Amino acid sequence: MNTKQVVANRIVELCEQKGVAINAIANISGVPPMTVYSILNSKSRNPGIVTIKKLCDGLEITLGQFFNTPEFDVLEQEIK
Secondary structure (H helix, E strand, O other), X not given: OOHHHHHHHHHHHXXXXXXXXXXXXXXXXXXXXXXXXXXXXXXXXXXXXXXXXHHHHHHOOOXXXXXXXXXXXXXXXXXX
């Protein structure tokens, strides 16, 4: 699994945990819904850290909490 997929999976997981729809988290976070769906569908080439931070703010979690999962710890190196 690549980084984009892990980020997308984490967003979906957190929305499910918080009971928030994808469209709602976009609105709460001030991130355009199209941007969120691009991240979830791996169409976004590089989901920016500022966008992820805004989503975290909407979910009321820190960036540390967002990235604190085993999936992020075992990612393969992106530079090849």
